[in-house]
Amino acid sequence: xxxxxxxxxxxxRSVLNAIAKLGYTTKIVSTPQEVDxxxxxxxxxxxxAGHIMESLKALRLDNAIKEYINQNRPFxxxxxxxxxxxxxxxxxGGNDCLNIIPGGVRKFNVDLKxxxxxxxxxxxxxxxxxxxxxxxxTDFYFVHSYYCDPQDKAVIAGETTYGKPFCSAIIKGNMxxxxxxxxxxxxxxxxxxxxxxxxATAKK
Amino acid sequence: xxxxxxxxxLDVKDGRxxxxxxxxxxxxxxxxxxxxxxxxxxxxxxxxxxxxxxxxEERDTMADIVERISEKVFMPLTVGGGIHSIDNIRRxxxxxxxxxxxxxxxxxxxxxxxxxxDKFGSQCIVVAIDAKRVADSNxxxxxxxxxxxxxPTGLDAVEWAYKAVSLGAxxxxxxxxxxxxxxxxxxxxxxxxxxxxxxxxxxxxxxxGTPQDLYxxxxxxxxxxxxxxxxxxxxxxxxxxxxxxxxxxxIPVRK
Numbered sequence: 001x002x003x004x005x006x007x008x009x010x011x012x013r014s015v016l017n018a019i020a021k022l023g024y025t026t027k028i029v030s031t032p033q034e035v036d037x038x039x040x041x042x043x044x045x046x047x048x049a050g051h052i053m054e055s056l057k058a059l060r061l062d063n064a065i066k067e068y069i070n071q072n073r074p075f076x077x078x079x080x081x082x083x084x085x086x087x088x089x090x091x092x093g094g095n096d097c098l099n100i101i102p103g104g105v106r107k108f109n110v111d112l113k114x115x116x117x118x119x120x121x122x123x124x125x126x127x128x129x130x131x132x133x134x135x136x137x138t139d140f141y142f143v144h145s146y147y148c149d150p151q152d153k154a155v156i157a158g159e160t161t162y163g164k165p166f167c168s169a170i171i172k173g174n175m176x177x178x179x180x181x182x183x184x185x186x187x188x189x190x191x192x193x194x195x196x197x198x199x200a201t202a203k204k
Numbered sequence: 205x206x207x208x209x210x211x212x213x214l215d216v217k218d219g220r221x222x223x224x225x226x227x228x229x230x231x232x233x234x235x236x237x238x239x240x241x242x243x244x245x246x247x248x249x250x251x252x253x254x255x256x257x258x259x260x261e262e263r264d265t266m267a268d269i270v271e272r273i274s275e276k277v278f279m280p281l282t283v284g285g286g287i288h289s290i291d292n293i294r295r296x297x298x299x300x301x302x303x304x305x306x307x308x309x310x311x312x313x314x315x316x317x318x319x320x321x322d323k324f325g326s327q328c329i330v331v332a333i334d335a336k337r338v339a340d341s342n343x344x345x346x347x348x349x350x351x352x353x354x355x356p357t358g359l360d361a362v363e364w365a366y367k368a369v370s371l372g373a374x375x376x377x378x379x380x381x382x383x384x385x386x387x388x389x390x391x392x393x394x395x396x397x398x399x400x401x402x403x404x405x406x407x408x409x410x411x412x413g414t415p416q417d418l419y420x421x422x423x424x425x426x427x428x429x430x431x432x433x434x435x436x437x438x439x440x441x442x443x444x445x446x447x448x449x450x451x452x453x454x455i456p457v458r459k
Contacts, residue, residue: 013298014278046325046328047328114404115327116206117428118208118249119249143280143374144327184302185279
């Protein structure tokens with residue numbers, strides 16, 4: 001059973017569809033207790049990090065997610081669901097985030113179009129089973145204007161170049177997070193979900 | 205490096221794809237779900253569906269189609285045509301669309317851009333602009349048309365693109381009415397002028413007849429993505445052919 005957090009994000013359905021396609025059952029939750037009961041937790045995301053933080057706080061999910069991750073239980077954060085793991089974001093004049101990974105979320109300051117929209121390569125910086133069967137530098141679909149800048153470079157699992165290299169995936173223990181959208185990245189994206197779910201359920 | 209996107213565009217009327225050639229592998233070339241799967245397998249980078257029917261019952265049909273496509277196709281989906289309100293946008297996003305394309309509604313009520321961007325994020329709001337060269341204009345300029353290219357608005361296309369982006373549009377889908385359907389190349393001057401004016405991605409549309417035309421739109425027109433309809437639906441080019449051509453000429457594409 002895969003638990004997906006519903007805080008009103010518009011792309012919940014895409015994530016559900018991807019997991020359904022892989023043949024797993026899902027549970028949509030929005031209470032701290034249900035988060036605590038999860039065996040594999042996904043935080044989808046699209047839009048602004050400030051909005052998602054507000055929604056998570058309103059549902060009292062911020063502390064529940066933090067506790068869940070701090071217990072090193074299987075977690076997958078997508079796009080803004082990755083960005084909120086850091087200390088704070090520069091988006092909308094500055095917002096505090098979940099403060100799980102030291103570092104900030106910064107706006108692209110490059111001589112290129114922002115948002116960064118489209119398919120770009122992810123260079124794998126960690127040899128991790130979540131990338132099993134996915135060749136290095138495979139293209140994934142991105143859509144974002146801000147990127148994660150973790151202080152501890154050891155947590156960077158994927159790097160992508162847009163004007164300059166930025167962190168496009170983070171792995172720390174059983175916490176996995178991607179800036180790109182695996183649910184919109186064709187077969188390699190589905191493979192990420194499949195690998196995550198296999199890892200999460202094997203750890204029972 | 206960010207790749208350039210090749211995006212098939214499908215026109216849907218009463219739940220059926222119009223303007224589609226008979227693909228050998230397809231049982232039913234008019235079925236939007238089957239065509240979406242076909243292009244997904246072919247390596248399209250995104251898909252755009254334009255609902256060219258008008259009534260609201262047909263929009264229900266469109267939402268149902270989007271729902272079925274999003275269960276099978278794992279790439280970005282944009283839906284346009286007949287979207288006039290925040291509720292219409294929400295409806296399509298909940299059905300599984302990633303982006304909605306606004307055209308006439310955005311011109312009539314520019315506030316829908318900012319409200320949509322605020323509620324769902326700029327990435328969900330594509331502003332589609334149908335532009336036509338103003339005869340004998342010097343310097344050259346283009347006028348915006350609405351209602352499927354029927355109604356001149358008096359708006360300058362470059363100024364409108366700038367305004368749409370400042371209100372929160374995340375992408376511009378730019379169609380040259382002069383080039384559309386001619387299959388003799390995109391209007392690269394138009395594309396380039398707008399691409400250099402706005403700081404969001406510009407999708408060039410209208411006029412593709414050969415892979416060279418797509419190359420020119422990306423290089424001369426400085427487009428970030430190219431929309432293609434007839435070249436894929438009628439001609440003998442597949443997405444693979446086009447991407448191979450672009451790749452050989454040094455354009456980064458997703459393999």
